Amino acid sequence: MKKIYLIDVTNRDGVQTSRILLSKLAKTMLNIYLDDMGVFQSEVGFPTIRHEVNYVNANLELAEVGAIKRMHLEGWCRAVKDDVELAFKNCPKIKHLNISISTSKIMIQGKFQGRKTWKDVLNSMIEALKTAKALGAETVGVNAEDASRTDVERLIEFAQAGKENGADRFRYCDTLGADDPITIYQRIKHIADVTKFPVEMHCHNDLGMAEAVSLTGAQGAIESGVDAYINTTINGYGERAGNCDLVSTILALKFSHGLGNKINLDEHIDLKKSWRIARYASYAFNLPIPIGQVGVGANAFAHESGIHADGALKDRRNYELYDPEDVGRGEPELCETGRIITTGEYGGLKGFIHVYDKLGIHFKDDKEARKILELVQYANLHTQKPLTDDELKFVAEHPEIVRKILTLTP
Numbered sequence: 001m002k003k004i005y006l007i008d009v010t011n012r013d014g015v016q017t018s019r020i021l022l023s024k025l026a027k028t029m030l031n032i033y034l035d036d037m038g039v040f041q042s043e044v045g046f047p048t049i050r051h052e053v054n055y056v057n058a059n060l061e062l063a064e065v066g067a068i069k070r071m072h073l074e075g076w077c078r079a080v081k082d083d084v085e086l087a088f089k090n091c092p093k094i095k096h097l098n099i100s101i102s103t104s105k106i107m108i109q110g111k112f113q114g115r116k117t118w119k120d121v122l123n124s125m126i127e128a129l130k131t132a133k134a135l136g137a138e139t140v141g142v143n144a145e146d147a148s149r150t151d152v153e154r155l156i157e158f159a160q161a162g163k164e165n166g167a168d169r170f171r172y173c174d175t176l177g178a179d180d181p182i183t184i185y186q187r188i189k190h191i192a193d194v195t196k197f198p199v200e201m202h203c204h205n206d207l208g209m210a211e212a213v214s215l216t217g218a219q220g221a222i223e224s225g226v227d228a229y230i231n232t233t234i235n236g237y238g239e240r241a242g243n244c245d246l247v248s249t250i251l252a253l254k255f256s257h258g259l260g261n262k263i264n265l266d267e268h269i270d271l272k273k274s275w276r277i278a279r280y281a282s283y284a285f286n287l288p289i290p291i292g293q294v295g296v297g298a299n300a301f302a303h304e305s306g307i308h309a310d311g312a313l314k315d316r317r318n319y320e321l322y323d324p325e326d327v328g329r330g331e332p333e334l335c336e337t338g339r340i341i342t343t344g345e346y347g348g349l350k351g352f353i354h355v356y357d358k359l360g361i362h363f364k365d366d367k368e369a370r371k372i373l374e375l376v377q378y379a380n381l382h383t384q385k386p387l388t389d390d391e392l393k394f395v396a397e398h399p400e401i402v403r404k405i406l407t408l409t410p
């Protein structure tokens with residue numbers, strides 16, 4: 001049976017969302033956590049935007065040195081030859097790209113205002129795709145923006161053209177979050193039946209169904225005998241009402257009656273890493289995790305009302321579909337309530353050494369310590385919030401790469 005793989009797009013769709021953003025260091029930490037969680041691919045951002053270039057190249061270096069082990073680091077750009085060329089000029093070592101162009105009549109008319117026909121759209125995608133492959137891309141996904149409002153026959157033509165010209169996947173974008181589970185299942189099944197080409201589901205939550213439509217779409221692809229890829233974001237952060245949530249998607253694939261253990265999810269996925277990544281993303285984005293968030297919200301395993309508390313105490317299966325431990329919760333956490341030494345933007349050597357000693361990291365001399373301290377000062381300035389233990393460790397482990405990540409020259 002074919003498999004479902006996860007492609008997380010927090011570092012592209014999540015960060016392009018209105019009024020929320022991430023530092024380049026935080027994006028890097030998310031890539032490390034996603035890789036550790038077994039996610040197949042991270043859409044790391046925009047290799048065509050200047051302020052992303054050092055970050056993208058630094059993350060490609062992290063993969064080279066083994067700090068990111070198996071996850072694809074993929075850049076997103078428009079399906080336009082110039083964009084692809086610029087992406088490779090900025091980031092020559094990038095190996096994975098997704099290229100995007102609008103396919104619906106309403107967008108072709110509304111965005112291009114008569115300057116582009118359907119044939120132009122197809123040709124632009126094909127030209128960009130061939131350019132990407134010629135410049136060294138190992139995999140390219142071709143994205144149909146607004147696919148859910150595009151005639152299915154056109155999507156077949158688009159996917160087929162991608163397949164014939166060397167693409168690796170077709171991304172079906174429910175850009176406006178307009179699909180429902182049954183419609184998307186039928187459409188994806190039809191497209192996959194005809195094209196026999198792997199499908200990526202990219203769904204938004206404007207109707208509150210992002211996970212449902214992603215999963216039923218993926219099921220349609222699997223039943224047609226092709227692999228499916230689901231685009232997720234951590235905590236569902238994304239444009240407007242958000243994207244398909246990473247943790248909910250994994251939980252549904254493991255525990256829902258219809259899908260649980262019946263569909264092959266990429267075996268590298270480690271659900272136990274959910275708690276850590278959800279909390280870090282919340283911290284880095286400055287957005288609290290909603291109390292009722294699936295799996296990772298404060299109330300996900302809380303019981304108070306008489307009948308529920310009694311039932312949960314007698315047997316937790318009475319009121320819990322899965323366990324806190326399944327999502328990496330349940331460990332007690334130490335929180336300093338008295339004196340604490342921190343290090344950061346204006347920190348000095350003694351405090352810095354004390355903090356790192358507690359992390360189990362020791363420097364051979366003051367010279368080496370000062371070098372890392374200076375980076376820590378810049379990193380703290382860059383993130384504008386206290387550095388986490390993992391961030392501090394990362395700075396000490398990969399100082400030269402961190403220097404690149406922190407270098408932003410307008």
Ligand SMILES: [Zn+2]
Nearest residue numbers: 013175202239
């Ligand atoms: Zn999107």
